[in-house]
Amino acid sequence: VSVTRNVAAGDLSQPSLPERGSQEVAQLSTAINQMVENLRAQMQQIGKTVNQLSSASSEILAVAQQTEANATDEASAVEETRRTMEGMLEAANEIAVGAEGVVTTAEQSLHASEEVAQRIMQLNSQALKITDISESIQGIADKSDILALNASLEGTKAGQAGRGFVLVGTEMRRLAETTKDAARQIKQLASEIRELSQSAVLASEQGQKMATETTETAKRITLITNQQRTATE
Numbered sequence: 001v002s003v004t005r006n007v008a009a010g011d012l013s014q015p016s017l018p019e020r021g022s023q024e025v026a027q028l029s030t031a032i033n034q035m036v037e038n039l040r041a042q043m044q045q046i047g048k049t050v051n052q053l054s055s056a057s058s059e060i061l062a063v064a065q066q067t068e069a070n071a072t073d074e075a076s077a078v079e080e081t082r083r084t085m086e087g088m089l090e091a092a093n094e095i096a097v098g099a100e101g102v103v104t105t106a107e108q109s110l111h112a113s114e115e116v117a118q119r120i121m122q123l124n125s126q127a128l129k130i131t132d133i134s135e136s137i138q139g140i141a142d143k144s145d146i147l148a149l150n151a152s153l154e155g156t157k158a159g160q161a162g163r164g165f166v167l168v169g170t171e172m173r174r175l176a177e178t179t180k181d182a183a184r185q186i187k188q189l190a191s192e193i194r195e196l197s198q199s200a201v202l203a204s205e206q207g208q209k210m211a212t213e214t215t216e217t218a219k220r221i222t223l224i225t226n227q228q229r230t231a232t233e
Contacts, residue, residue, distance in 0.1 A: 085232055092229040099225055102218040110211035117204040124197040130190040138183035141176045148172035 148169040155165030 089229060089232045092225055092232055096222060096225040096229060099218050099222040103215060103222060106211050106215040106218055110208060110215060113204055113208040113211055117201060117208065120197050120200045120204060124194055124201070127190045127193040127197065130193075131187055134183045134186040134190065138180050138187070141179040141183060144179070145173055145176035148176060 148171075150169075151172065152166050152169030155162030155167075155169060158165065
C-alpha cells in the first residue's frame with residue numbers, strides 16, 4: 001500500500017512489488033509493476049522531449065534576438081537612407097533654384113548684349129555719317145581757301161582800294177585752314193570710333209554667344225536637376 005501511495009505521489013523510484021501471495025495479489029502486483037515501468041519510460045521520454053524543447057527554445061530565442069538585432073540595424077539603415085535622400089532632395093532643390101537664377105541672369109545678359117550690339121551698330125552708322133559730313137566740311141574749306149586766295153590776289157591787284165579784300169582773304173584762308181584741320185581731326189576721330197565699334201561688335205557677338213551657351217547649359221542643368229529631384233522624391 002505504501003508503495004502504491006508513493007507511486008501515486010509521483011515517486012517512481014519505488015522497488016517492484018513481490019509477485020507472491022494469492023493469484024489475484026500476484027496479478028495485481030504484476031500490473032502495478034508494469035504500470036510503474038511504463039510510467040518510468042514515459043517520464044524518461046518526457047524528459048528527453050523537455051530537453052529537446054529547451055534546446056529548440058534556446059535556438060528560437062537566439063534567432064529572435066538575431067532577427068531583432070537585424071531589424072534594428074535595418075531600421076537604422078532605413079533611417080540613414082531617409083536622411084541621405086532628404087539631404088539629396090534639399091541639395092537638388094538648391095541646385096534647381098540656383099540653375100533657374102543662372103537661366104534668368106543669362107537671359108538678361110543675352111538681352112543686354114543684343115541691346116549693346118544694336119547700340120554699337122547705330123554708333124558705327126553715326127560715325128560713318130560724321131565721316132561723310134567731315135569730308136563735306138573739308139571740301140567746303142578747300143573751296144573757301146581757293147576763294148580766299150583769289151580774293152587776296154584781286155585785292156592786291158586793286159592796290160590801296162583792295163587792301164580790305166586782302167585782309168578778308170587772309171582771314172578767310174586762316175579760317176579755312178583751321179576748318180580743314182578740324183575736319184581732318186573729326187574724320188580721324190570717326191575712323192577711330194568705327195574701329196572701336198567694330199571691336200565692340202566682335203566682343204558683343206562673343207558675349208552673345210557665351211550668354212546663349214550659358215542659357216542653354218543652365219536650362220539643361222535645370223532639366224536634369226528637376227528630373228533628379230523628382231526621382232529622389
